[in-house]
Amino acid sequence: MGVGVLERYEVETFLTLAEELHFGRTAERLRVTTGRISHVVRKLERRIGAPLFERTSRVVRLTPIGARLADDLRPLVAAMEEAVGRAVEAGRGLTGELRVAFVGESTAPILLRAVALFSERHPDCVVHVHEAPLATTRSSLRDGTIDVLIASYPFDGMANGPALLHEQRVLAVAADHPLAGAESVSLEALAEHPVVQYPAVTSAGFKRDRTPDRTPSGRPVPKGPVGNTFPELLSLVAMGRGVLPVGEQTRRYHPRPDLAYVPIRDAPPIRRGPVWLASNTTARVREFVRAAVDANPAPVD
Template sequence: MRAGQGKVIERHEIEAFLTLAEELHFRRTSERLGLAQGRVSQTIKKLERRIGVPLFERTSRHVALTPTGQRLRDELAPAYRQIQEAVARAIATGKAVTGTLRVGFSSQWASDAIIRAADVFRDRYPDCAVQIQEVQLTDPFGPLRAGELDLQLTEFPVAEPDLVTGPVIFSEPRALMVHARHPFARLESVCLEDLARTLLVAVSGDIPQYWLDYHYPRQTPERRPIAHGATAVYWQEVLSLVAAGRGASTAALRAAQYHSRPGVVFVSMRDAPPIEYGLIWSVNGDTARVRAFVETVCDQTRDGGR
């Protein structure tokens, strides 16, 4: 708030002025503000110097507002009360875990974790509903950015400036999905260098390149090229292409429990880093609902709820 051209009144000065204008007593003002009496006096003197005129008349027994002080109080007090009330309403809303929380997932095993956490969350916060929906491979962050979701459990890495990367909830060993007649299907495991000897399915969509490099690499650790073949947009298309022998695909080893089908074999990748799954949300979406659900999911993880 400005007092004259180029002069800004600080919040603590406004509080000190309005409190003294109400109490007209330095000791009571200092007690209400939790400040030393000398600090209150210094603050008022500094404010008067900024404004350029006295705001209070002081004697050893008496404190009174000057005409300028009265006018400032009358104009300042209503606006300051509105600010305090607005902040109080915002805090109350932020603390209330109510309304609807929309949570996304990117895989069936992530869905299982979300559903279990949602059951606990509903018991803890009965005034907050939870809606759960799948996020498609082709646009992994689109629903969050469009405001269609509040929170998401998804594969890492995620390094987006407009998204908050929360805790890792669990990690899964990696596998290579191949057709049953693929030479790798007879092996107990494969390594990352073996990817140079096969054809990977390609995926397309609004997907960051760093994410594709991690999950569908174009070269091995020794920089041998990895060929990519048929392109998929949705996960079901990836499964269909592998089953048709059109290419291989990396996946969580756990996917074999959910997507087992004739013609597809899951081969362990012995040297590949695990796939980590974590929570993400918008930088502007740090609400009480989101924080409460993140805490619930983490509690479930600590308790062994996978």
């Protein structure tokens, strides 16, 4: 006999009476009438097919079958209560663990400042820091491997917090490319050169933002080869296979003699910030996002 075949109120009534061995005290604890207690017990006994209590005018005792049922149910109920308690703590509390990650080196300082402030505020919560591969960012959020990711917007289908970093866009080109020496370029230049593409797992919104199908005037943008990682994308550019719009921080974190980075004068900035699965919006996630905002003064739009 398991908890699953009994209603919650039946289990609660039975175990309370098994503890009190008194109908009046049981009724007081459960805030019902003694008649209600008697009704529930009789219903259980009919279902089981044997008496659970011996009742006289003075004494209430468990029968051997009743005692065995109580012994079997108590640990099951305790385990259920512990499971619910852990779930409540996970949703509400700030103990336990939080898994956070960054995509690309430029977002690592943002994440680390957030981790430092969050850990200072909530020392009982252990924070694990990871670098998320470009190809698995979405799946890691969905399966719970990562709770919060610092990544580029837009990030389709996910909740996201305020942008914590704005970057001017630049065009990555091979060092010997005709545009390498230009002071700046327009987005219209994308119509004249193949654009290296992000992997298929990247969201549609992100692709439209980074590697649009058309220029602002409507000219089609030729598609270049696909890279699976950011260093691979840059290597394709260095090989002359195409160009790629990136953030200006790429100059700092990916300086290469075979690449040049040319400012795009008419492109909006790239925005980066916290991203998480909406259904995983726990207190820990909310507090981490708050710490990320507090630790990283908001850029001006």
